[in-house]
Amino acid sequence: MPDLKMDAAALRRFLKDEFPQVEGMFRIESVAPMQARVVLPVRDEHLRPGGTVSGPSMFALADVGVYLAILAMVGPKALAVTTGCSIDFMRKPDAARDLVADVELLKLGRQLAVGDVRIWSQGCPERPVARASLTYSLPNA
């Protein structure tokens, strides 16, 4: 298993510099080789009628989670681009709890990376609210 090129602190600095509008939305909880845990602190703007979190908010959480797990492995130079996503919404998230995304990179090739994500409401990991898989294209540096 290769080493990390960026740890959680380095990823936070990178987001702050490069994606300031995204940085405040998510909290990087932990990073390990081929893995990351990222949290979406749920706010009014993420909610939908009926006391649930919007689909686009969960998509955004899965997307940024895989992006950060890739950056942790390849370093800040790479310009990874999402090429595809499939996502299943399985249960209604609890509007009163933050959302946690557990990311696992299943493949990190020269051209393509594939990440698998489970999303759950804080405190309820055994009842995932969504699962997603994302494909990123890794342009040749």
Added chain:
Amino acid sequence: MPDLKMDAAALRRFLKDEFPQVEGMFRIESVAPMQARVVLPVRDEHLRPGGTVSGPSMFALADVGVYLAILAMVGPKALAVTTGCSIDFMRKPDAARDLVADVELLKLGRQLAVGDVRIWSQGCPERPVARASLTYSLPNA
């Protein structure tokens, strides 16, 4: 082909009443049986570095487009819920052009609906920036 239960004006009123936070984000351009065209007027909040539109913005556009196409057919009482989405991001959208989503419902059953979406930058329909398919669950009224 069954008739429309709601036309574009009725859908606009429904969004305004039920999803006021969503209503201002999208423009319903046209509705026909099993079809809809919805526009995302691109604003600063949708942009990403490099002059492109964010993935979550495109996901949100596809999602709302299929939702509206379903409502047009089944009327305002139904509580349709997104159960899954697959999306391919194929080209970089132009940050200076609004995004147009052409929605086609391929199935509208008693329990499940499937919608197909092509997204393109205004003026460039022949070069789609994304395609998506979404599945909605239709709870028994």
Added chain:
Amino acid sequence: MPDLKMDAAALRRFLKDEFPQVEGMFRIESVAPMQARVVLPVRDEHLRPGGTVSGPSMFALADVGVYLAILAMVGPKALAVTTGCSIDFMRKPDAARDLVADVELLKLGRQLAVGDVRIWSQGCPERPVARASLTYSLPNA
């Protein structure tokens, strides 16, 4: 729109030479720039109890259809590899009718191609039984 590098006859010869076990399973009906129509003559081996066609048979039809549409554009040298597929099964195919796949290439880049497929039972194009999208990786020659 670029020209075809292989027409239907050239694709048939290529399949016969390179994939003899696949060639007899499908019929190439027509090819045009970025498009193809391929037929699965339904046989006993494709059927499932209840008089329907199996999911893997429909997946195989969609997969070979996009492969042939790519080859028609890039010629017989390319070694395209399926990297992903999303498929929705929407209606029960009629076991007594052949299955037709209409393929449209939405993107044909240097590294990635994306194809969109609608599958219907012969004679019933207005009621698609499945839709699929497939991503192919195109290795540098």
Added chain:
Amino acid sequence: MPDLKMDAAALRRFLKDEFPQVEGMFRIESVAPMQARVVLPVRDEHLRPGGTVSGPSMFALADVGVYLAILAMVGPKALAVTTGCSIDFMRKPDAARDLVADVELLKLGRQLAVGDVRIWSQGCPERPVARASLTYSLPNA
């Protein structure tokens, strides 16, 4: 966690009775609540040029694996139908090794079930060749 309604032996008998053409293709290795492991003994008919296993064979393995995991939970009466699948092909399977599918049911609702699958070549679980997620519709009995 609810109990199993069918164990591996009961599932084998069910396949033999109801899907005789499928039963000989797969080996049910183990079943547990919300989980199953199913093996595809790779044969000539599954191979493709270049010494690899075909995509449709992997799709069929994932599909039958989720079906069996559902049956184990709900019993032999249910008529579950695949409504959707997304699959990523990540590495070339080894033609000389059988394929193993590890299935986890992430949701088993009244109308919909979602299963997650990792496929690997026997002996190489740490390098999955494919991942898939499948959605099944569960008709009301």
